[in-house]
Amino acid sequence: MEKLKRLRGFQDYIGPQAELLSFIESKARELARRYNLKEIRIPLVERIELYERSSGETSDIVSKQMYAVRRAREEILTPEEIRANAGATREASIRRNNSEENVALRRGDEEESELMVLRPEGTPGVVRAYIEAGLDRTDPEQRWFYCGPMLRYERPQKGRFREFYQFGVEIFGRADAACDAELLIMIDDLRHELGIELDCQLNSLGCPVCRPAYREAVLAFGRKHLEALCEDCHARLERNPLRVLDCKNDYALTERAPKSVDFLCPECKSHLSTVLELLQCAGVKANLNPRIVRGLDYYVRTTFELSAPALGAQNAVAAGGRYDGLVAALGGASVPATGFAIGLERLAMALQAQTEPGHTRPDLAVIALGAAALRRATAVARELRSQGFSVEQASPERTLKAQLKRANRIGARYAVILGDDELARNVALLRDLDKSAQEEVRLDELIDKLKAVFVPN
């Protein structure tokens, strides 16, 4: 039989790795509670139009990173595969897409022509839900967080996966700089609590009033230096000129490019300086960096990125900014909004780069010798668990030696040994595996004895 392997770019998180992610998620949720953020859970699948209308058709997410789902063909296809429309690739994609989501989709009742996508980011879906619930008109000020997987069709590399978890925050109905600052303070709290060093870069992209002039200036600059720009930048210049700024190839050149800060209207300028001022008051370090542009169309004014230098090429751990026009662009009222998203795996990697992951060990291994002892041991193990102890019952079909070996391997602190001799006298052997010492304990005193041993520390 051919071994079934996981899909490229997808991960299995086993044991300590999974626990590390859960730990980080629990910290993020506790943070959300302290900032009075309410949870929102939204679908994994949305209509493709949602992303086309919010992220921008020229963004990489929309133009090449989305997993498309089309009910009519019961497939998940990449945009390339849809275009190719070749039988072979279709068969291949059917074979490797028996995911639960996909099975559910087959039973869906969307129109055959409907093209859906697995969410590549959280913000558009959250905004859609916000509008759909009518909150933009009835109760516009909302403070939300979400946590869950996102999917992007990209070439995997260190810190970049096709499925990855994000913890995100979106605040609606607040146009003030204090709200932007609050987001950054929030991220800094989490960073601090986890003991991770992050580098925070901040910029302002201006607003519909002042950005056009800036955009023209960058465009003019690019055209003037067309010769010096790299190939990628030539493409960027026409599609989304601002992105030329975060080109890493021609650093010396883009350094001299026009800076957004110099083009900001008085309102945007004041907004930016207030954000910086409040961050300083709160003791959050952030660098003003005119090169922070962001790939998505919907950002205005404040935009930021937090990176962990230790992670390698994919070092952006969190990013976000203000998106005042998005609610209206998706058919809602004119409500300002601001938010961010954190990549949980990257945060985990940053944390692991600094600290060794701790391994959890069980308290007890219950060892039974013989059928009669097994019956009693099963009851004892359950009782011990109900008292809060972490207990593993070793295989009763193996020798005492092998069971103790198992107990040692899993790092159990004590072994509770129950054989026929002990059973007859209503006792068990309690063996201290660290000290290699053991004593007989009456079964009805076992729990008190163990509590006495474990609780005092």
Next chain:
RNA sequence: GUGAGUGUAGCUCAGUUGGCAGAGCACCGGGUUGUGGCCCCGGUGGUCGAGGGUUCGAGUCCCUUCACUCACCCCA
């Protein structure tokens, strides 16, 4: 999508000008009639990523392909 690197036991890796597929760790058993770790002895485990070619003979040379990794792009 582009570029580079790596594929040999469950894991980490040796493998000489082409000549019987190896080590350490892990796992199982024994040394101990019911006592783990350390030690000693033994054992299980491989279509050498896959397919084709050259050759008397290929883990080794050539071609193709797949996978993984890193980087570009982009981003969490």
